[in-house]
Amino acid sequence: MRAIKNSCVMAADELGGNPSPWVRRFAGMIPAGGTTLDLACGGGRHARLLAVLGYRVEAADRDTAALAALARVDGVTVLEADLEGGAWPFCGRTFSGIVVTNYLHRPRLAGLLAALANPGVLIYETFMLGNARYGKPSNPDFLLRPQELLGRARDAGLRVAAFEEGRVDRPKPALVQRLCAVRGDLDAPLDQPPTICRATSSTPPGVRSSAVKTCGVPKLR
Ligand SMILES: C[S@@+](CC[C@H](N)C(=O)[O-])C[C@H]1O[C@@H](n2cnc3c(N)ncnc32)[C@H](O)[C@@H]1O
Numbered sequence: 001m002r003a004i005k006n007s008c009v010m011a012a013d014e015l016g017g018n019p020s021p022w023v024r025r026f027a028g029m030i031p032a033g034g035t036t037l038d039l040a041c042g043g044g045r046h047a048r049l050l051a052v053l054g055y056r057v058e059a060a061d062r063d064t065a066a067l068a069a070l071a072r073v074d075g076v077t078v079l080e081a082d083l084e085g086g087a088w089p090f091c092g093r094t095f096s097g098i099v100v101t102n103y104l105h106r107p108r109l110a111g112l113l114a115a116l117a118n119p120g121v122l123i124y125e126t127f128m129l130g131n132a133r134y135g136k137p138s139n140p141d142f143l144l145r146p147q148e149l150l151g152r153a154r155d156a157g158l159r160v161a162a163f164e165e166g167r168v169d170r171p172k173p174a175l176v177q178r179l180c181a182v183r184g185d186l187d188a189p190l191d192q193p194p195t196i197c198r199a200t201s202s203t204p205p206g207v208r209s210s211a212v213k214t215c216g217v218p219k220l221r
Helices: 021-029 045-052 064-070 106-114 148-155
Strands: 035-039 056-061 076-080 095-101 116-127 159-168 174-183
Touching: 021 045, 021 095, 021 116, 021 159, 021 174, 035 045, 045 056, 045 076, 045 095, 056 064, 064 076, 106 116, 106 148, 148 159, 148 174
Parallel strands: 035 056, 035 095, 056 076, 095 116
Antiparallel strands: 116 174, 159 174
């Protein structure tokens, strides 16, 4: 195995799929030091991204098999929980960064926004109304209404750093809404890629060295 120090070394395989460009763009705004949350993390592509950027991550989902693989990742703690039924598992806790992608459960949205620390950064991206013409999800319960994330973030007292809604063609045609919002007086650069990197001691298992790239930002295939 090839030893690599002080570099961000990451391939899509190791991240459990390609992180969303939206999350990659804003992840570096999350303040250092606290714990971040990847809510409904699935395979954990964003939990892994956050971990490799040097953040402590809690990754929550009900999918036991996905969490089992994620639990082996340095810097990631997994929480198996039903995020929709029963008690809210994050009661009384706050997170310096919250990432949610491709997931919406409206009844818990206010509680989720309240769990953003001060200072803290929320990065959210999921499908919106109209997506049914492209495929799933098509149930309106799982689709944001026009401008909904924007309104919810402002109602929660967050400052909106970036918001977009509309059609994307990759990774598949879909109608999405994306938000990055900040709580508190956070002086984080908008225009610099994330550079905090966890030192990686060796080429990750199962990743061919030819597939590995090194730089200040995680490189994805
Ligand atoms: C479409 S996947 C998105 C995964 C990940 N955020 C991503 O974008 O790669 C939705 C995730 O929500 C999780 N999920 C759905 N309902 C849930 C619930 N009631 N409690 C916990 N997790 C749930 C699923 O297990 C799944 O991993």
